[in-house]
Amino acid sequence: MTAALEAVELTRSYQLEGVAVEALRGVSLRIGQGEFAAIVGPSGSGKSTLMHLLGCLDRPTSGQLRVNGVEMSGLSDTQLAELRNRTIGFVFQSFHLLARTSALDNVALPLVYRGVGRTERRERARAALEAVGLGHRLDHRPSQMSGGEQQRVAIARALVGEPKVLLADEPTGNLDTHNGAEVMAMLDRLNSGSGVAIVLVTHEQDVAAHARRQIHVRDGRIELDTATAREEDR
Ligand SMILES: Nc1ncnc2c1ncn2[C@@H]1O[C@H](COP(=O)(O)OP(=O)(O)O)[C@@H](O)[C@H]1O
Numbered sequence: 001m002t003a004a005l006e007a008v009e010l011t012r013s014y015q016l017e018g019v020a021v022e023a024l025r026g027v028s029l030r031i032g033q034g035e036f037a038a039i040v041g042p043s044g045s046g047k048s049t050l051m052h053l054l055g056c057l058d059r060p061t062s063g064q065l066r067v068n069g070v071e072m073s074g075l076s077d078t079q080l081a082e083l084r085n086r087t088i089g090f091v092f093q094s095f096h097l098l099a100r101t102s103a104l105d106n107v108a109l110p111l112v113y114r115g116v117g118r119t120e121r122r123e124r125a126r127a128a129l130e131a132v133g134l135g136h137r138l139d140h141r142p143s144q145m146s147g148g149e150q151q152r153v154a155i156a157r158a159l160v161g162e163p164k165v166l167l168a169d170e171p172t173g174n175l176d177t178h179n180g181a182e183v184m185a186m187l188d189r190l191n192s193g194s195g196v197a198i199v200l201v202t203h204e205q206d207v208a209a210h211a212r213r214q215i216h217v218r219d220g221r222i223e224l225d226t227a228t229a230r231e232e233d234r
Pocket residue numbers: 014015016021022023041042043044045046047048049050
C-alpha cells in the first residue's frame with residue numbers, strides 16, 4: 001500500500017548570521033496509512049524542523065519526500081499548497097486559530113481555499129466540530145473557549161478536508177493535564193475511527209504512550225524507532 005508519508009535522507013540546514021545550522025542530517029522515515037507515531041527527543045534535536053518538512057510547510061535542503069505517493073520536490077509552491085490542503089492536517093502547540101472568528105468559520109477556512117461552496121463548507125465544518133465533541137460551541141470565538149476546546153477546534157480544522165495524515169507538534173504543550181488528556185482521547189478516537197494517520201511530537205512520556213510507535217530524534221537524526229504496545233494493550 002502507498003505510504004502516507006515517505007521521507008528519504010531529508011536534510012535541512014538554516015543559515016544563521018552566515019553560519020550553517022544543520023537541523024536535520026539525513027532522516028529516512030515511512031509512515032503507513034492509519035499509523036499512530038510519536039516523535040520524541042530533546043529540545044533542539046530537530047523535531048519541529050522534521051514536522052514542517054513532513055507537513056510541506058517547508059522544503060528540505062536535500063532528500064525526497066513523497067506524500068501519499070506524490071514526490072513533492074518537483075512541485076511548484078502552488079501545487080505544494082494544494083497537495084498540503086488535500087492530504088495533510090497540521091496542529092500547532094499554540095492552536096493558531098483566528099481570534100475574531102467563530103469556531104465554525106475557523107474550521108471552514110481550509111475549504112475556502114479548496115473552492116467548496118458556503119453551504120457545504122458550513123455543513124462540513126459543523127460535522128467536524130461535532131466529531132471533536134464541540135457541536136455546542138459553533139459560534140464561540142477562541143477567547144470564549146478553554147485551551148482544550150481551542151485545540152479541539154484546531155483538530156477539527158485540520159480534519160475538515162479529510163486528510164490522510166494529521167501532524168501535531170506538541171499538541172498538548174500548552175494544556176493542563178486534564179485538557180491534555182481530553183485532546184489525546186480525541187486523537188485516539190479519530191485514529192481508530194476514521195483511520196487518519198497521526199504523527200505527533202511530544203516531550204511527555206504519557207502522551208507518547210498513546211502512539212504505537214516511538215521515533216527518537218537526536219542531533220538531527222533518528223536514533224531509535226520502536227513499535228510499542230499501547231497502554232490498554234499491555
Ligand atoms: N529558522 C531557523 N533559523 C535558524 N536555526 C533554526 C531555525 N529553526 C530551527 N533552528 C535550529 O535548528 C535546530 C532544530 O530546531 P527544532 O527543529 O526547532 O528543534 P526541536 O523542535 O526538536 O526543539 C536547533 O538548533 C534550532 O536552533
